[in-house]
Amino acid sequence: MKRTAxxxxxxxHECGKIDRxxxxxxxTAAAGDSVQIDFxxxxxxxxxxxxLTLDARIDIAAFAxxxxxxxxxxxxxxxxxxxxxxxxxxxHVDNSATESASHAPSLAYLGVGDLTNIRQIPKWLVEGYNxxxxxxxxxxxxxxxxxxxAEFYTDDLPGSADGDLYGREVSPLRTPWTxxxxxxxxLETAQQRNVQGEVxxxxxxRMDVIDITAARAMLxxxxxxxxxxxxxxxxIRQIWGGNVSADADERPIMLGRTTAMMSGYDINGTDxxxxxxxxxxxxxxxxxxxxxxxxxxxxSIFVVGVMRFPICHKSEIQYLARNPNPTYDELAADPILLRxxxxxxxxxxxx
Numbered sequence: 001m002k003r004t005a006x007x008x009x010x011x012x013h014e015c016g017k018i019d020r021x022x023x024x025x026x027x028t029a030a031a032g033d034s035v036q037i038d039f040x041x042x043x044x045x046x047x048x049x050x051x052l053t054l055d056a057r058i059d060i061a062a063f064a065x066x067x068x069x070x071x072x073x074x075x076x077x078x079x080x081x082x083x084x085x086x087x088x089x090x091x092h093v094d095n096s097a098t099e100s101a102s103h104a105p106s107l108a109y110l111g112v113g114d115l116t117n118i119r120q121i122p123k124w125l126v127e128g129y130n131x132x133x134x135x136x137x138x139x140x141x142x143x144x145x146x147x148x149x150a151e152f153y154t155d156d157l158p159g160s161a162d163g164d165l166y167g168r169e170v171s172p173l174r175t176p177w178t179x180x181x182x183x184x185x186x187l188e189t190a191q192q193r194n195v196q197g198e199v200x201x202x203x204x205x206r207m208d209v210i211d212i213t214a215a216r217a218m219l220x221x222x223x224x225x226x227x228x229x230x231x232x233x234x235x236i237r238q239i240w241g242g243n244v245s246a247d248a249d250e251r252p253i254m255l256g257r258t259t260a261m262m263s264g265y266d267i268n269g270t271d272x273x274x275x276x277x278x279x280x281x282x283x284x285x286x287x288x289x290x291x292x293x294x295x296x297x298x299x300s301i302f303v304v305g306v307m308r309f310p311i312c313h314k315s316e317i318q319y320l321a322r323n324p325n326p327t328y329d330e331l332a333a334d335p336i337l338l339r340x341x342x343x344x345x346x347x348x349x350x351x
Contacts, residue, residue: 003034014111017166018307021133023111024060025303026125029295037062037255037290039303044283045262057173060288060305061257063132067298069250070124080298093121093155105157109167124300127155129167132252132302137170172311255293255301260286262307 008027016022029035043058068076071090079088095104096119107115110125134154158168233244233251246253262282288303320326329337 012111015108015166016305016307017162018056018309019169019172020109020162020166021129021137021170021304021306022109022167023129023302024305026111026128026300028124028300029064029298031295031297033295034292035290035295035301036292037288037301037303039288041286041288041305042283043260043262043286043305043307054309056262056282056307056309058260058262058284058286058305058307059257060260060286060303061136062255062288062290062301062303063128063136063252064255064293064295064299064301065124065128065131065252067124067300069131069247070127091123091155093123093126093157095119095121095157105161105164107157108165109158109163123155126157128252128300128302129304130154130156132304133168133170135251136254137306139171167306170306170308173308252302256288256290258286258288260284 012025014022014024024041025039039060039062041060045056071079075088075090079086079090082088095107095115104116104119107121110129112125115121158164233249236242236244262284320331323330328334
């Protein structure tokens, strides 16, 4: 079959909201197509009343989702096999007015325009978005994602004003207090050791340096495995370095991703007349390039983006700042004692 090159360059003007996943572009590809994406975007925060002190992170990614995953093998294979004589009726998502709204939502978060007057929305468009969010932007260990199947294989609409305009919320960026770390040691099981690292007494109200060192050593693998590695494909990749086909769990195929920070240009004037009544704002540019990629079957391709600020723990207080009577071990930082405890910690983890 003769192949022809088409330039589908176009503009996309979207309005998003912090912590919500927005579709920046979406299109379909036929079996045998080759697609190359060169996304160049300019992102700007709304004017702020205060100067910007925390840097926001922008994540942009492109995904391909085969229609076969959305409609099922039997339905899609029958549609392709029957050709022009097909009589398949694909399921759709109903977009109608609800009791709380006098008109249907616009579903602007899907990035295809105003869908207020469209009552039947293609299933691949809504479920494709939900699969991307559930698989790549929701931490499987979070409390709101206990049922992974419900989070992953759904064609439900957001059902809220912000959700209809800006998309669904995503999980926050990783921090020790958002990853749900569960250590094997706790205050109830902590033990006090002497300088040689031997256990001398049980203590129910403290953790010693060795306990803390061991907990820190286990943080990476425990957090990754227990919180982010609950799916089969994640465990195979993290533990054995293998790779499971996207057909195994019908997950979206990531074509590429990039990250940008909002830091940079943040002044647009020299006095209050040109700056107006606000002090802080920021804009930046980001580029996502996906090399030429062959599409082996019919699919939809999504380019999505989300902007998130880092999480600050309101109770993050330095330990010595709330301890009026520290011990020698806690305050002196005796190098001999620290080296001895470090060696004991290594021995306890390798034994």
